[in-house]
Amino acid sequence: MSGPDPEQASLVEAAQPSHEQASLLEAGRLLFARECTFMLGVAALSGLPAARLPEVAFAGRSNVGKSSLINALTGRNTLARTSNTPGRTQELNYFDLGGRLVLVDMPGYGFASAPKGLVEKWTRLVNGFLKGRAVLRRAIVLVDSRHGLKDSDRDMMAMLDKAAVVYQVVLTKADKIKPAELESVRERTAAELKSRVAAHPVIIATSSETGFGIPELRAELTTLSQGASP
Numbered sequence: 417m418s419g420p421d422p423e424q425a426s427l428v429e430a431a432q433p434s435h436e437q438a439s440l441l442e443a444g445r446l447l448f449a450r451e452c453t454f455m456l457g458v459a460a461l462s463g464l465p466a467a468r469l470p471e472v473a474f475a476g477r478s479n480v481g482k483s484s485l486i487n488a489l490t491g492r493n494t495l496a497r498t499s500n501t502p503g504r505t506q507e508l509n510y511f512d513l514g515g516r517l518v519l520v521d522m523p524g525y526g527f528a529s530a531p532k533g534l535v536e537k538w539t540r541l542v543n544g545f546l547k548g549r550a551v552l553r554r555a556i557v558l559v560d561s562r563h564g565l566k567d568s569d570r571d572m573m574a575m576l577d578k579a580a581v582v583y584q585v586v587l588t589k590a591d592k593i594k595p596a597e598l599e600s601v602r603e604r605t606a607a608e609l610k611s612r613v614a615a616h617p618v619i620i621a622t623s624s625e626t627g628f629g630i631p632e633l634r635a636e637l638t639t640l641s642q643g644a645s646p
């Protein structure tokens with residue numbers, strides 16, 4: 417009996433996005449084409465807004481590119497404030513994406529010159545948020561693709577494991593390294609994530625500068641939004 421060679425068929429599938437992937441990419445494009453507006457900055461847990469929508473939080477070392485990534489995703493250059501000064505974002509900054517998903521830009525961690533009091537304030541705010549926010553669907557842990565995981569990222573992931581918040585690593589600034597180096601950091605990171613409890617296994621590499629990986633990340637985030645099937 418002759419029929420399509422299954423190996424050949426799977427090769428063809430790998431070369432082109434499947435129908436399912438293509439429709440997810442389109443859903444991502446549509447979701448992020450919606451208006452995105454700054455809601456508020458939260459400096460203390462008592463200031464958290466009412467939990468109306470699913471939330472996704474962007475965490476990462478200072479200067480890793482959290483605010484830039486939010487701007488790239490939403491196609492708005494000035495929505496989230498970016499800066500060359502590490503530690504500029506000190507609050508949880510809330511953005512409403514078309515009434516479907518809330519993006520939370522978190523204050524960065526891991527900068528050497530942070531005074532002790534600031535670190536304590538950060539820990540209280542971030543830990544309280546992660547532990548008490550039932551609508552928080554996922555944390556995106558941004559990692560600079562030139563550096564890979566650092567101990568401060570491991571501390572953050574341990575905090576997320578403990579708070580039972582699913583997290584996904586997104587590599588940033590992919591435009592700054594060669595494709596082969598990007599693959600190598602992706603593999604090393606994936607290997608380390610295998611042993612972590614709450615880590616989502618898919619790593620997405622991005623560049624806010626060139627737009628690389630942005631459609632894929634939009635597609636991934638669409639699955640967390642209001643109205644998406646669970």
Ligand SMILES: Nc1nc2c(ncn2[C@@H]2O[C@H](COP(=O)(O)OP(=O)(O)OP(=O)(O)O)[C@@H](O)[C@H]2O)c(=O)[nH]1
Binds near residue numbers: 525592
């Ligand atoms: N080449 C390149 N530069 C980037 C990219 N993303 C961010 N940057 C630069 O990195 C610096 C820090 O970016 P931010 O988005 O402000 O970083 P952040 O993580 O929000 O920093 P904090 O708020 O201090 O924690 C800025 O100078 C950005 O222009 C990228 O994809 N490629």
Ligand SMILES: [Mg+2]
Binds near residue numbers: 482504521
């Ligand atoms: Mg920032």
